[in-house]
Amino acid sequence: MRALFGGLLALVVSAALVGVLGTPASAACDTAWGSLPKGTLGDYSDGPLERVRTGRQTCYDRLVIEVAGSNFGHRTEYVDQVVQEGSGKPVPLRGGAKLRIIVQAAAAPGFPAVSPNLADVAGYTTFRQVAGAASFESQTTIGLGVRARLPFRAFTLPRDGGGTRLIVDVAHAW
Numbered sequence: 001m002r003a004l005f006g007g008l009l010a011l012v013v014s015a016a017l018v019g020v021l022g023t024p025a026s027a028a029c030d031t032a033w034g035s036l037p038k039g040t041l042g043d044y045s046d047g048p049l050e051r052v053r054t055g056r057q058t059c060y061d062r063l064v065i066e067v068a069g070s071n072f073g074h075r076t077e078y079v080d081q082v083v084q085e086g087s088g089k090p091v092p093l094r095g096g097a098k099l100r101i102i103v104q105a106a107a108a109p110g111f112p113a114v115s116p117n118l119a120d121v122a123g124y125t126t127f128r129q130v131a132g133a134a135s136f137e138s139q140t141t142i143g144l145g146v147r148a149r150l151p152f153r154a155f156t157l158p159r160d161g162g163g164t165r166l167i168v169d170v171a172h173a174w
Contacts, residue, residue: 005132009053018144029059031151031171037077038154045069045105047163049140054119054131057169061126063119063144066159073104076154082143086136091143092116095128101142101168105134119121125172126150146170149150159171 018087044101045070055062079100082091107113129145151171159165 006008029171029173031059031169031173032045033151033153033169033171035078035149035151038152039075040073041075041102042073042106043071043104044138045072045164046102047105048108049103049105049111049135050108050117050163051111052142054121054124054127056124060169060171061121061124063101063127063130063142063168063170065101065142065168066102066163067105067166067167068108068163069105070158070162070164072164073102074154074156075102076100076168078149078150082131082141085134085139085141087134091131091133093129093131093141093143095145095147097146097149099144099146099168099170100133101154101166103140103142104134104138105140106138107122107132107140111135113140126170144168144170150174 045067049067051066053064082098082100106156113132118132119130126147131143133141133143154168157165
């Protein structure tokens with residue numbers, strides 16, 4: 001009888017906590033972004049691409065590309081192979097899928113536009129590698145190796161002190 005009472009009490013407390021705390025974070029992820037291309041090419045930035053950084057979120061991994069200018073074209077899409085700007089040389093990327101990110105902004109002096117590791121993504125859920133695929137004629141391409149072809153979104157936000165951030169989020173799951 002005591003074991004039955006203890007089991008029922010545990011069940012009631014668990015149900016109450018789920019009701020108070022809500023659903024688990026993984027169930028609350030709203031990442032129905034799809035995997036089709038995002039963004040439009042067109043205008044070129046009046047300032048250079050200066051920096052790339054990454055972050056891990058509960059439902060997705062995030063790539064942030066910081067550009068000194070504004071109103072520039074960009075396009076993010078899954079491709080079979082990312083190639084270098086100008087040369088067409090393939091860029092090897094780790095992961096089961098490859099995102100090509102084109103930013104219509106020249107790389108700033110000193111930016112490692114052809115680096116095989118623009119950011120350390122060791123331990124990330126979705127990202128496998130961030131590589132520079134060169135900057136040529138005021139356009140910079142970045143390759144993003146991801147675990148699998150997963151939903152993603154790409155959008156811009158103003159940057160503190162001027163400029164723009166291009167944000168690319170890739171979901172952890174469908």
